[in-house]
Amino acid sequence: MFPSWGAVHRWAKPLPLLSSRPSSRFLPTIRSPSDAVSYSKWAMKSVADADPVVVAADRNYGSKQVISVTPRLYDYLLANVREPQVLRELREETATMRGSQMQVSPDQAQLLAMLVQILGAERCIEVGVYTGYSSLAIALVLPEGGRLVACERDARSLEVAKRYYDRAGVSHKVDVKHGLAADTLKSMIHNGESSSYDFAFVDAEKRMYSDYFELLLQLVRVGGIIVIDNVLWHGKVADPLVNDLKTVSIRDFNKKLMDDERVSISMVPIGDGMTICQKRAALQTASHSPDNQRYFSRVTFWLVSVGADLAIRVTRHGRLGCVTKRLNIGYTYEVNKSSALMKV
Numbered sequence: 001m002f003p004s005w006g007a008v009h010r011w012a013k014p015l016p017l018l019s020s021r022p023s024s025r026f027l028p029t030i031r032s033p034s035d036a037v038s039y040s041k042w043a044m045k046s047v048a049d050a051d052p053v054v055v056a057a058d059r060n061y062g063s064k065q066v067i068s069v070t071p072r073l074y075d076y077l078l079a080n081v082r083e084p085q086v087l088r089e090l091r092e093e094t095a096t097m098r099g100s101q102m103q104v105s106p107d108q109a110q111l112l113a114m115l116v117q118i119l120g121a122e123r124c125i126e127v128g129v130y131t132g133y134s135s136l137a138i139a140l141v142l143p144e145g146g147r148l149v150a151c152e153r154d155a156r157s158l159e160v161a162k163r164y165y166d167r168a169g170v171s172h173k174v175d176v177k178h179g180l181a182a183d184t185l186k187s188m189i190h191n192g193e194s195s196s197y198d199f200a201f202v203d204a205e206k207r208m209y210s211d212y213f214e215l216l217l218q219l220v221r222v223g224g225i226i227v228i229d230n231v232l233w234h235g236k237v238a239d240p241l242v243n244d245l246k247t248v249s250i251r252d253f254n255k256k257l258m259d260d261e262r263v264s265i266s267m268v269p270i271g272d273g274m275t276i277c278q279k280r281a282a283l284q285t286a287s288h289s290p291d292n293q294r295y296f297s298r299v300t301f302w303l304v305s306v307g308a309d310l311a312i313r314v315t316r317h318g319r320l321g322c323v324t325k326r327l328n329i330g331y332t333y334e335v336n337k338s339s340a341l342m343k344v
C-alpha cells in the first residue's frame, strides 16, 4: 500500500518548491517526546527548503547524508519508472475507486517484478490483491508455466483484478483465492505445498503480518524471498507517541524480523517501506563420538547466502565465526573441532 499514490497525477505538472505538508518519511530516530517536538521543527525547515537530504542524527554514523524524497524528487523518480501500458491503465482505473491509496506505487511494483526476475521465480504468492496492481506486475514477468497464488477477501476488487489479468493475457498464470488469506495459506500447507514457492508478497491486514510471515516461511523454499509492505507505516513506527494497534503491531513485527535468524533482511524505504526477507537454511549437524555429541550440541549453523559458494555463519560457544565452502544443498554437514566442514 502506498499512502499518497493518488497524488501522482497532480505531480505530473511542474511542482512548486514549497509544500505546506511536511513529509513524514525518513525521520531521524525519536526517543522521547522532547525529541519529537524538536524534530518536527527541523522537518518543517527541511521541507520549506525543499532539502532532499537527511543527515543521520546519531553521531556514530558520521555526517552520513541520505536522500529524502520530496514531491519534486518523487515526481522525477516516477518519471523514471518503466510502467507497462496495462499496469498504467489499471492504476488509472483504480485511482477513481475507493481505497485507491492502497495499491503499491509504480516504483514498488517495478522492484517486486525485478526481484521475481532476479530470483528466476516460477511459483509466487500474494497476500492482499485489491484491484491487482502488484499481482499483475508479478504475473507479467513470470514465465509461461509460472503460477501466482493471489489471496484476497474482497470479491468486488477481485473482479477488477481478474479483468486486468485477462486483458494482459496472464490469467492462466494467476490462481485467484477468494477468502481469508491465512486460511488459504494454511490449506496450501495442508495440501503438501511447503517449501515449493520462490517468492511471496505480503500487503494485507497489518495485525496479521506475523501470522502471514510464519505461514509463508513454511511455503517458501530456502533461498526464496518474502517481501513485506508498509513496514514504515507512514513513519509512525519511528514515533514513540503513536501507539495505535496497527502501528504497534507493525513495530513489533519489525523488531521480531530483526531478531529472526531464519531470514536475511533488508528494510527498504520505498513506497511506505518494504522489508525484503530471504529464507535461510538451517543445517543439521551430525556427530559420531560422545565427545563430538557434547561439542555439536552447542553448535548451530545457518546458511547466510545461497549459491555455488555458501557463506556459513557458525555460532560456537556463543561466538560467531565465518567459513565459506562449496556445498551441495540437500546433504547434512558437520563441523569438527578445527572448524572443518565435512559432508555426512
Ligand SMILES: C[S@@+](CC[C@H](N)C(=O)[O-])C[C@H]1O[C@@H](n2cnc3c(N)ncnc32)[C@H](O)[C@@H]1O
Residues within 6 Å of the ligand: 001, 102, 103, 104, 127, 128, 129, 130, 131, 132, 133, 134, 135, 151, 152, 153, 154, 157, 179, 180, 181, 182, 203, 204, 205, 208
Ligand atoms: C493494501 S491492499 C493490497 C494492494 C495491492 N497489493 C495492490 O498493489 O494493489 C490490501 C488488500 O488486502 C485485503 N485483505 C485484508 N485483509 C485480508 C485477509 N485477512 N485476507 C485476504 N485479504 C485481505 C483487502 O481487502 C485489500 O484489498
